[in-house]
Amino acid sequence: MTFSGWPAALSAARLHVVSGKGGAGKTTVAAALAIALASGGRRTLLVEVEGRQGIAQMFDTPPLPYAERKIAVAPGGGEVRALAVDAEAALMEYFELFYRLGMAGRTLRRMGAIEFATTLAPGLRDVLLTGKAKECVSRTGPDGRRVYDAVVLDAPPTGRVVSFLDVTKAMTELARSGPIHTQAAGVVRLLHSPLTAVHLVTLLEDLPVTETLETVEALAAADLRAGAVIVNRVRPQWLPDRSVTAAANGRVDAERIRAGLAAAGLDLPPDVLDALVTETVEHAVRVHAEGAALARLDVGPPLARLELPQLVDGVDLGSLYELAAALVEQGVAVRALDAAAS
Amino acid sequence: MPPCLDVDALLDDAATRVVVCCGSGGVGKTTTSAALAIRAAERGRRTVVLTIDPARRLAQALGLETLDNEPGRVADVGATAGGADARSAAAGRGELHAMMLDMRRTFDEMVHAHAAPERAEKIIANPFYQTISTSFSGTQEYMAMEKLGQLAATGEWDLIVVDTPPSRSALDFLDAPQRMANFLDGRMIRLLSAPARAGRRGLRKIVGAGFALFARAISTILGGALLADASAFVQALDTMFGGFRERATATYALLRSPGTAFVVVAAPEPDALREAAYFVDRLAGEDMPVAGLVLNRTHPVLAALSATKARGAADGLSGAPLAAAVLRLHADRVDLADREERLLSRFISAHPAVAVTRVPVVANDVADLDGLREIGARLAAGGPEPAPAEVSTPLRRAR
Numbered sequence: 001m002t003f004s005g006w007p008a009a010l011s012a013a014r015l016h017v018v019s020g021k022g023g024a025g026k027t028t029v030a031a032a033l034a035i036a037l038a039s040g041g042r043r044t045l046l047v048e049v050e051g052r053q054g055i056a057q058m059f060d061t062p063p064l065p066y067a068e069r070k071i072a073v074a075p076g077g078g079e080v081r082a083l084a085v086d087a088e089a090a091l092m093e094y095f096e097l098f099y100r101l102g103m104a105g106r107t108l109r110r111m112g113a114i115e116f117a118t119t120l121a122p123g124l125r126d127v128l129l130t131g132k133a134k135e136c137v138s139r140t141g142p143d144g145r146r147v148y149d150a151v152v153l154d155a156p157p158t159g160r161v162v163s164f165l166d167v168t169k170a171m172t173e174l175a176r177s178g179p180i181h182t183q184a185a186g187v188v189r190l191l192h193s194p195l196t197a198v199h200l201v202t203l204l205e206d207l208p209v210t211e212t213l214e215t216v217e218a219l220a221a222a223d224l225r226a227g228a229v230i231v232n233r234v235r236p237q238w239l240p241d242r243s244v245t246a247a248a249n250g251r252v253d254a255e256r257i258r259a260g261l262a263a264a265g266l267d268l269p270p271d272v273l274d275a276l277v278t279e280t281v282e283h284a285v286r287v288h289a290e291g292a293a294l295a296r297l298d299v300g301p302p303l304a305r306l307e308l309p310q311l312v313d314g315v316d317l318g319s320l321y322e323l324a325a326a327l328v329e330q331g332v333a334v335r336a337l338d339a340a341a342s
Numbered sequence: 343m344p345p346c347l348d349v350d351a352l353l354d355d356a357a358t359r360v361v362v363c364c365g366s367g368g369v370g371k372t373t374t375s376a377a378l379a380i381r382a383a384e385r386g387r388r389t390v391v392l393t394i395d396p397a398r399r400l401a402q403a404l405g406l407e408t409l410d411n412e413p414g415r416v417a418d419v420g421a422t423a424g425g426a427d428a429r430s431a432a433a434g435r436g437e438l439h440a441m442m443l444d445m446r447r448t449f450d451e452m453v454h455a456h457a458a459p460e461r462a463e464k465i466i467a468n469p470f471y472q473t474i475s476t477s478f479s480g481t482q483e484y485m486a487m488e489k490l491g492q493l494a495a496t497g498e499w500d501l502i503v504v505d506t507p508p509s510r511s512a513l514d515f516l517d518a519p520q521r522m523a524n525f526l527d528g529r530m531i532r533l534l535s536a537p538a539r540a541g542r543r544g545l546r547k548i549v550g551a552g553f554a555l556f557a558r559a560i561s562t563i564l565g566g567a568l569l570a571d572a573s574a575f576v577q578a579l580d581t582m583f584g585g586f587r588e589r590a591t592a593t594y595a596l597l598r599s600p601g602t603a604f605v606v607v608a609a610p611e612p613d614a615l616r617e618a619a620y621f622v623d624r625l626a627g628e629d630m631p632v633a634g635l636v637l638n639r640t641h642p643v644l645a646a647l648s649a650t651k652a653r654g655a656a657d658g659l660s661g662a663p664l665a666a667a668v669l670r671l672h673a674d675r676v677d678l679a680d681r682e683e684r685l686l687s688r689f690i691s692a693h694p695a696v697a698v699t700r701v702p703v704v705a706n707d708v709a710d711l712d713g714l715r716e717i718g719a720r721l722a723a724g725g726p727e728p729a730p731a732e733v734s735t736p737l738r739r740a741r
Contacts, residue, residue: 022368023613023614027613054613057616159395238668238671239667240663243664253664256664256665257664257665259662259665260659260664260668261668264656264659264669266655268645272646273645279643279672280667283671283675312674
């Protein structure tokens with residue numbers, strides 16, 4: 001079953017992984033979550049790993065380099081930074097760290113060697129990407145405090161997210177020794193701890209709900225922790241509950257509507273009235289289907305559920321703040337760092 | 343206004359041999375592919391639809407409960423099934439076959455086709471092959487194109503409709519075959535597999551000291567075992583390189599041939615339309631023929647009444663909750679349609695020559711053949727303009 005709101009346990013998470021079925025709006029939700037978690041003077045990092053520059057497009061900035069940039073302020077003095085992780089650049093970082101390749105490293109890159117290495121070992125790419133996220137989560141500043149209160153990862157969609165997060169198995173099989181092996185083990189410890197929560201963005205439709213429920217199961221099987229189910233693009237229901245089922249089956253009292261409209265001074269021709277009835281039936285069918293989708297979520301395992309409204313003006317920077325405010329209103333927050341420092 | 347995507351003309355044209363449906367994830371590509379295939383079959387063409395990862399109920403509707411990597415006949419579809427357009431001249435031939443891609447098996451078959459049995463077994467048993475045939479990031483795309491090539495080569499089909507994998511980017515399936523062929527016969531892997539030809543010292547001289555350092559680094563990072571597996575794999579595969587490259591080139595040529603039509607699928611959402619725009623540009627750049635854009639799940643306004651007027655009237659109503667609800671849901675619908683209009687007109691102004699058809703949303707999930715037929719009818723009836731109220735097709739009712 002699902003319950004509304006953001007439980008306290010999720011406020012202890014430092015790495016918020018956001019996934020969802022393609023088209024459900026996970027990048028938008030990840031961005032809104034990063035703003036919401038930064039509210040009240042916190043600092044968050046929004047990370048993308050799929051090379052799409054979705055964050056830059058959303059915040060209407062030039063493409064992000066492989067560097068952490070401030071992209072937004074949050075209400076109450078908070079700050080959101082963003083990072084587009086590039087697997088090749090991340091691999092170069094490791095090369096530099098472990099081998100001090102210097103010039104040779106750049107030569108290899110020109111030869112296509114880096115692309116080759118990330119292609120050779122499927123999973124290496126994911127290890128590097130999640131590894132970079134882990135580094136950001138645990139990085140401390142000169143004062144010994146963590147740099148980021150929370151890191152929000154715009155992760156691959158539901159179909160791939162479990163294998164993306166559960167790279168260790170593949171990596172321990174492929175790279176049986178070496179620094180990458182050690183690195184992968186460290187990442188896995190973080191991903192399987194209460195410091196990580198995997199949020200799933202869904203729509204109230206049959207397929208996205210099915211994928212969400214399947215992913216919740218797959219996460220549990222991989223010993224990863226599902227965070228909140230975030231229901232996106234919720235549209236208002238105007239018909240009273242008692243009318244929905246009848247209307248969804250085509251039973252709409254057209255005469256009552258006509259009389260009501262006439263009372264409001266609207267004398268509509270019969271074809272417009274018919275069209276309104278058809279729209280009403282469509283609305284009812286959708287509301288009915290959404291109710292069924294919600295009921296399916298409710299019989300699943302216990303999960304926190306958040307809702308975000310459909311934005312009619314599209315997704316621009318202003319509307320991201322609207323969505324962030326809706327999340328804060330539902331309790332989204334991150335616990336003060338001192339309490340969680342270890 | 344852009345031209346109208348005439349779906350029936352496209353499907354009826356005997357010169358159309360392959361229809362590729364592409365677009366970003368979650369826009370209804372698989373449903374669109376299936377609906378186009380059913381419509382083509384019922385208009386008299388012997389059709390096969392290659393789906394990648396259909397939702398369970400859609401798979402059931404197409405009789406795809408089992409994954410056998412070969413097309414199976416879909417019962418109740420075809421000229422005799424009483425489809426809406428069953429009376430066309432060539433209708434007698436219409437049949438629908440459907441299949442779901444099994445990428446591992448397709449890869450195995452390809453290895454068997456290019457190598458002697460003993461060597462094929464050796465390749466297939468290699469741990470590196472097992473990883474690459476199931477989890478290389480482009481394998482699914484590569485195998486989808488390979489399967490398309492195989493289906494086309496049989497000459498058995500009037501029309502092949504292909505769904506494309508839900509890629510990180512909608513363009514991946516175009517690049518994957520080439521990328522994978524490059525990878526498998528690329529310079530790096532040859533360098534690593536060089537010991538078998540006793541040419542390693544010579545090659546080292548050519549690429550310089552950087553390679554030695556790289557080889558050491560990569561074997562430490564990836565683990566020596568992986569490199570040994572990869573090297574053995576590449577040696578075993580050596581004789582197949584030519585075959586791989588040839589196949590990739592042949593598939594690419596098929597995609598560029600006049601008998602192929604790309605249908606770009608999008609939903610009226612900013613991300614999906616942005617991907618669709620990239621895709622149209624990319625296809626044009628590759629000289630690949632774009633048939634048009636299918637804009638799925640639109641919400642046309644049926645009643646001619648402005649949102650402002652409807653909301654004003656609702657605000658003034660008391661004691662008529664049903665009428666007020668109707669006015670407000672109508673006003674919301676007008677706003678939503680306006681938003682979709684703005685998004686589409688942005689696309690059109692950048693791509694004025696691309697033909698468009700809109701497919702009004704079906705409120706219930708499409709889960710049976712009749713649902714797919716209805717989507718097919720909407721695909722054929724739609725155009726670049728929003729559907730006027732009087733031609734909107736009747737609604738499906740909730741069960």
